[in-house]
Amino acid sequence: MDPYPYLRLLSTGRSLNCNLLTRKISKYIHKDISSKAIRRVFLDFFVKDHEHTFVRSSPVVPFCDPTVPFVNAGMNQFKSIFLGTQSPHFTRVSNSQKCIRVGGKHNDLNIVGQDGYHHTFFEMLGNWSFGDYFKEDACKMAWKLLTQVYKIPPSRLYVTYFGGDEKMRLKSDMETFDIWRTIGVKENRILPFTAKDNFWEMGITGPCGPCTEIHFDHLGTVSRSNFVNKNLHDLTEIWNLVFIQYNRLPDGSIISLPKKHVDTGLGLERLCCALQGKSSTYDTDLFDYLINAIEKNCSSIPKYAGKFGENDWNNVDTSYRVLADHLRMLTVCLADGIIPEQNQKLRRIIRKCFLLSETVFGKEKGLVKELSNYVVENLGDTYPEMEKNAYQVHQILDYEEEIYNSIRLAAKKDWQKLASSEKNLPNIDHLDITPSFIKAFRELNALKPLEIDGDLAHRLYDTHGFDSEGIEQLAQVLNIKFSPSTFTEKMEEIKLKSKSGRQISMNPIVNDLANNLEKTDDFEKYAYNTNYEFSEIEAKVLQIIEKDNLVNKIKNGTSCSLLLDKTNLYCEAGGQEADRGKIKFQNSVFNIELVKNINGLIFHKGFFKGDSLEVGSTGTVSIDRDFRLGNMRNHTSAHLLNAAIKQIKTATCQKSSKVTHQYVNLDVSVFGPKLNFEDIVKVEEIISKVINDKLEVRVSTTDSQGLYSFDQITLIPGEVYPENEIRVIEIADGSEFVSREPCCGTHVHNTADLEDFCVVSLKSLGRSTTSLHGVSGDRAKLARKNAEELAEDIEVFKKSVAEHLDTPDMLEMGILSLKKRLNFDINESSILPYVYKTQTLKELNNIGKQIKDKGNDDLKNFICMEMQDALKSNIEKTNSNTKYLVHYLRSSMMLESVPLHAATAMCSEMPVIIIAYSDDMVKARCCVPKDLQSDDFNAENWLKETVAPIFKSRTTPQKLQDGVFVSNMKPQKVHVQDWHHLLAESIESAKKYINEKI
Structure with missing residues (x-):
């Protein structure tokens, strides 16, 4: 029985009751098979037939890896397993990974649209073995899938293997050669290549190994072995099977790994080209729906004709391809929560789409947002986060387009002024003209260089934010020479200098301690019961640092820092301030004012009272309970505040947070209408309900693999999380409200322990960002008590207004005095809820207006009376x-x-x-x-x-x-x-x- 009936079904385009169900699939190409079926067949083959566990695609920006700006290969989320820093959750895994290549080693951005197969976003189908099967099983499964399931004729396939490398002292991978020959591949189609093509390395050091690649011949007429790996568009690599069996050491030598892994990557776009009989990926159904959508929404321009190079003389077809490609990339990125203002590569691509929409496709507004719906519809069933976050995608695109249009309009006006004073300036409406472009243009126009060399290119990058593409546009406008390679070389030179000069500035004594002592054990900082009783611990003084010197003994009244073997105090991290506490010794006490972590060593800075204290002494460390509890309440409040804002505004992004025992400060960007009074009312209602519902604050620990598996998790864009021991704080009511964030801070056990919460201030920090301050527990109760007292005083004042209308100055002084009570510092005891403060200010202004109007009416009566007297006398x-x-x-x-x-x-x-x-x-x-x-x-x-x-x-x-x-x-x-x-x-x-x- 055919295990993949829907593959045949989709290839015929007919229903299940069709008599053609038994018709044989074409011997050569499934021209009507859909990309969805191709993807589904791959996953079913490994998951259902070969016992692999499906792991969903990670977001396109890695959570825990600062070395790459985007996920550019399927193996990125399994990097820690290959490095040996994590144990795999499963030994056999398969998935379809969203990948982006717009920078670094794999940068396809500048050639997208110029050919038929380069993309900024693509999907990598993959299967992995972590210490389970190895070369033979990997090759057999790959060959079976391609030739028996997808029915690709072996005559169209070539395989390559590692031919050895003398410098690495590695012999030819004859094991892989023999496997392919045993499978049935003809020897003239099993080709050896050097390490450049067939040896994979993660970095200068670390896991590495030979790989074998499977290449597809689109022509399939005669043997073309000599043309493999010659960069022909009709003879391309489609699948790479990497065998991770070695480890490169710092000295360059290579040793065998105790466990061997398999890492494969099969490009869906290229596979679709092969199976659908297309020469360009833009002709496959991964793109044709989008190109059709562009045609439908832009009927005034010629339809897509698939022309390249000189044939596409007006760049219309190239623009179709660029827009279609970038739309997939930007929609995926925005759905994954990437924020353009924190990722300038993404912002440039979005703006390039806006520019194409206006200058090529004749749509000044809304086209990119409209076309993103088609991408969501096409990829949403494979990547559910796209459907779930579609509204967020729309909000951010609306926001970005509004900014872009205002910037471009201002720049156009500046360019017109420039054009009135400069002769023969070109028409540059087709370029992304910004104020930075005009400033850079003026600078170069004044310098009049013969060419833009590496130094000048870097200056343009550093001063005006120009990448290679932007510099090239400037060079074209000014008709001066520019070689992008000189810019790349200069940037690499600067990076190397930066790396060599990047040293942690540290006191030499502390640096020496960090190299010779084990990290301080601070696990007890999370140990507390439901009554918030913090256990005391016994700790030993390992070092005493006084005025940047190590000393063995201190006397009464000394300010210094103590390094202990362990601690239960929290040091500043995750935006939360450090604990306060004390260490009791036999006849003395050390009051801890600050706790600081330096390279894993935790120093307790404070003031010593007692006869003396020596290194080696043992004391009892205790936490200032009220201080810590204030921090815990406010940290949990920060999570609730962030989640509540996201619930009502959808497209939001936490910029920063600060948690103290007095308050929480959250800076958040909202892409759309900014937070206002009505929003804060709703936010407080949501948080109040969460507190009243007495929800458990669940804490779990995971690693990067587990973090990728969480649904609806809130991450801070640009934040790099640890690979292991990631604490996840979760609060959910089972319906609409969900707060789920990685966090190293301390939290209450139950939302009821917050007792109360209110926002006390709201301040705008620019176009999208708002800064909020909130208080919980006793401080929230204090704010509400202050509001009640002020409300009573205002009522008394309102009753006295009618009696004192004849003394308006006195009434105005009274209003001014009441208004002064609305102004307070966040640390003061005179704090008030923001909602009450806003309402009260409005009420006082209304009272003031009434007094003024009444006074003016009375004075006008005085004028009338005075004029009547004047007319008489x-x-x-x-x-x-x-x-x-x-x-x-x-x-x-x-x-x-x-x-x-x-x-x-x-x-x-x-x-x-x-x-x-x-x-x-x-x-x-x-x-x-x-x-x-x-x-x-x-x-x-x-x-x-x-x-x-x-x-x-x-x-x-x-x-x-x-x-x-x-x-x-x-x-x-x-x-x-x-x-x-x-x-x-x-x-x-x-x-x-x-x-x-x-």
């Missing part, structure tokens, strides 16, 4: 018996803003000048009815010729309002000591003027 007549009024508005002294129009409106039938004085500023308004206007007398002249010059001010242009011509004098500062005599002079001048003119 201060109206004067000219020689022609024309009534007029020139008046200083005394009530203006009490107003912040004086409404002069309200005063003049009360005497609209006569000429009037009203003068006001408030806060050392004088202003005036003049109105003259239309029927009294003449060339000799009008509102503007009256004010301009009399009042304005006395106060050294000027008038505004004359205008008509409701049949009355109006002129205003601009406010002018007048010192109070000059006010009275200037006022008298202005009034007298105004009266004299109107009497002369009318």
Whole structure:
């Protein structure tokens, strides 16, 4: 019975009840077989038929390996097993690993799209044996899968093996040669090659071994043995079987390993090309759905024609390939939680897609996000995290596109300004123009170098952040020479210098101790019961360091550091501050103020009280319980806060955290709308429920293999976790809330032990990042108690407002005093919940506005009353018996803003000048009815010729309002000591003027 019926089914494209189910598969190529079927057949072959354990793909950025920026091979997650630092969880493993190659030794970024088989993202099918089977079984299984299951004719396959190396003193791997010959491969298709092609090494030292490669001939017409490993696109390696059997020592010698391993990698893209009969991977179904999606969403440009090189004269087909390739890569990265602002390679690729979308495909916005859906749909069933995190992918793409568009718009404006002053500047709309590009352009344009050598290239990299591709674009725009190899050589030179000069700066004494003493045993720092009773331990003083010197004895009142053989105190790590405590000796005590870990040695810095203390003394070490408990509560709170924010905002990233016994500080980036008041209300509701639900805080220990197996785990991008002894802190309610993080800090046993939690401050740290401070336990209770007391005081104040409206200054002082209580330092006892503080500030502002409005209404009434009195007693007549009024508005002294129009409106039938004085500023308004206007007398002249010059001010242009011509004098500062005599002079001048003119 056929164990892979769906392979045949998918190759025919028909249903199971089809009569063609028994039809033989094509002798040569399964042109209609899908990539999903190919992947599934591979995994089933090893998992179901050959007892391998399926291990899901690790994220594309390694958790525990700082040596590579991306996972670039299937073996990355098993590196510790090969190095011998971990024991394998399973002896036979198989998977499909997501891989990315955009830098370092395997850098395919700059040639993507130019040919039919280079990619930034690809899938590596693999099977591994960790001390189980070896060469013979590996070769037999691989040959069987290719020739009997996938039905590839042996006439299309060639195998290579290690032909020996004199320098390494290794003979030819004739064992592998004999295995292939026994299997049935013809001798003229079993080809020896040098170490360059057929010897695998992890690094300069460490595990290594010969490998055998299987190559596929796309033509398959005549024997082409002579063309294997000649970089032909139609004769390519598809599977590499590595036999890890040696260990290279630091002196360069090679010895056998006690256990032998198998590590194989079969490229899915190349295998699909072989089975689907395609010459380019972009023609397989791994890409054609995406190219079709681009065509569907961009109907205004020509359809993809599969042209390369000179045939693709307008680079449209190349752009299709680049966009399709990069879309797969960026979608996978974002779904795996990689943050562009912390991975500039990823950010450049995303921006390159935005640029192509705009300049080639005519879409200014939204295309990349839309096309990411197709990638998720195609790969989501294989890699479930892609479907799960699709919304996160969308949020980050929206955020990145908004930033990119604003940067590009600003850069375009700068370029246009530059173009207006520089002649013959090229049109560079097709390039990724940023402010950095323009700065670099100006710098090079001023220098006018004949070429960009390695030193200048590094300067552009170091100053403006340019990689080789960006420098090449600059060189093209300026029409100067640049060889990328010179840049690469310079970067390697700088790296070597950096490595040779990178020494840990350490006190020589401490350095000597670190080389000669065992690491301090601090396992007891995690030992405490559910009542948070911290056991005391007996410890021996190994060394005493006073003023950077080793001493054998100290006296009373000495500040120094003690090195013990063991400790139960926590030293600063994972953002959590170090413990405090003390060491009791027979007749003395050492108060510990700081605990510091230097290369595994833990030093206790503090102050000694007693007769004397000698090296070798034994004392009892105890922890400051309240201090530690405060740290534990706040550290658990940090995890809850991070998880709650992620629950409501989805696309978030912890930037940093600080945990003290007083508070927790969490800086978090949110890709989308920033955290606001309503969000904090929701976050506190979530955390309050978690506390009330009394959830267990589970702690487990795993290694890097186990860490990869966790689902929904929160990691800090860029953080490198240890390979072994990784503590995972987990809090989950069984439904929506999950907090799961690797963490070396100390935590409470149950969320109920937090007692309470609240956010006390929220501060923006730029476009995406927000800094939050929170408190738990007694500090949270204190914040709420402070809020209750302040609320009571505000209620008392509100009741007194109505009684004191006649003294607005006193009320304003009261509001100011209450507002001052909203300002506090995070360590002070006057802390308040952020939610309450925000609501209270709004309430106090409203009360202040009401008082001001009420006061203004009352003062306006004063103006009305004053004007009524003035109209009764201060109206004067000219020689022609024309009534007029020139008046200083005394009530203006009490107003912040004086409404002069309200005063003049009360005497609209006569000429009037009203003068006001408030806060050392004088202003005036003049109105003259239309029927009294003449060339000799009008509102503007009256004010301009009399009042304005006395106060050294000027008038505004004359205008008509409701049949009355109006002129205003601009406010002018007048010192109070000059006010009275200037006022008298202005009034007298105004009266004299109107009497002369009318």
